[in-house]
Amino acid sequence: MGEAAPSEVTQVAAATSSQDPEVGLAAVAALRGLVEVLEALQVENARAKGWSWQQIAARLGVTKQAVHHKYAGRRFGFRRQQR
Amino acid sequence: MTQRSEHAQRVLDLARAEADRFGHRYLGPEHLVLGVLRDRGSGARRVLEAHGMNLAAARVQLRRLADRGLVPGPRPSDAELLDSLGIDLAMVRRSTERAFGGKALGWAIREATRARRRGVGRVPRTPLRDPPMLIGPVLYHAGEQARMLGAGEVGPELVLLGVVTDIRTPWPRCMDNRWRRQLHASVGLSKGYRGAAGFLLAALGVDLDRLQEAVLVELGGVQR
Numbered sequence: 001m002g003e004a005a006p007s008e009v010t011q012v013a014a015a016t017s018s019q020d021p022e023v024g025l026a027a028v029a030a031l032r033g034l035v036e037v038l039e040a041l042q043v044e045n046a047r048a049k050g051w052s053w054q055q056i057a058a059r060l061g062v063t064k065q066a067v068h069h070k071y072a073g074r075r076f077g078f079r080r081q082q083r
Numbered sequence: 084m085t086q087r088s089e090h091a092q093r094v095l096d097l098a099r100a101e102a103d104r105f106g107h108r109y110l111g112p113e114h115l116v117l118g119v120l121r122d123r124g125s126g127a128r129r130v131l132e133a134h135g136m137n138l139a140a141a142r143v144q145l146r147r148l149a150d151r152g153l154v155p156g157p158r159p160s161d162a163e164l165l166d167s168l169g170i171d172l173a174m175v176r177r178s179t180e181r182a183f184g185g186k187a188l189g190w191a192i193r194e195a196t197r198a199r200r201r202g203v204g205r206v207p208r209t210p211l212r213d214p215p216m217l218i219g220p221v222l223y224h225a226g227e228q229a230r231m232l233g234a235g236e237v238g239p240e241l242v243l244l245g246v247v248t249d250i251r252t253p254w255p256r257c258m259d260n261r262w263r264r265q266l267h268a269s270v271g272l273s274k275g276y277r278g279a280a281g282f283l284l285a286a287l288g289v290d291l292d293r294l295q296e297a298v299l300v301e302l303g304g305v306q307r
Contacts, residue, residue, distance in 0.1 A: 026158065033210050
């Protein structure tokens with residue numbers, strides 16, 4: 001995510017700042033809905049590959065307590081059920 | 084639950100198309116009425132037309148309901164919103180499915196939108212899933228009526244009967260929870276939304292008693 005080309009970043013910044021709130025706020029909400037799903041998918045994948053909470057947290061840029069608090073209670077083991 | 088017939092599924096698809104047309108990002112009972120009217124050759128449509136309804140008039144009335152604030156006005160779709168940020172939703176979906184598989188994506192969608200006690204990082208809705216179908220009670224009533232009448236599957240007539248029954252039955256209290264309120268708010272519906280089909284039929288001057296009777300007669304005819 002941090003490696004986005006400058007042009008993309010400015011494009012996003014322009015879109016989020018120049019539009020009227022009606023569209024801008026709704027766009028942010030849609031983006032949040034997208035991000036939460038992708039994050040769950042990535043965290044689950046990392047756990048399945050044996051990553052520790054600490055490692056995951058470091059990549060997400062949060063503390064390990066934060067990521068544990070958010071994901072520890074979830075029904076992981078999607079891959080295990082499949083086997 | 085009783086299975087839906089292909090015909091009923093077509094009505095649901097048409098209802099979705101109608102919701103899209105109005106820029107509504109959910110599927111409600113009011114759209115089902117329009118779906119029945121748009122569909123060709125169902126007994127349900129004949130009954131509605133016999134009560135003086137037609138698609139054009141119903142659309143006009145639904146637009147008026149939007150002006151009165153009973154249903155939301157047009158809103159951009161998630162794909163359009165994300166496109167305004169330079170994000171191609173179809174591409175995100177495709178690449179995610181390719182990397183993790185559809186099953187894992189489905190799991191992540193459920194996880195992110197599932198009601199959780201702590202509610203951390205929970206979203207009511209995600210662009211990766213179709214707009215919500217707020218017609219649960221309607222389909223429940225349709226299924227119950229099908230069981231009582233001994234119908235094998237739910238057709239358009241039973242869907243219409245479900246809409247009418249839903250209008251006349253207050254929603255159970257379990258339907259009024261935080262999760263549902265958040266979902267309603269996320270598509271621009273007011274807190275007290277319980278389906279707008281009742282308002283729509285009232286605006287079109289339809290008498291619910293007579294409509295229900297007519298649908299039942301139609302169903303009897305279909306069965307014989």
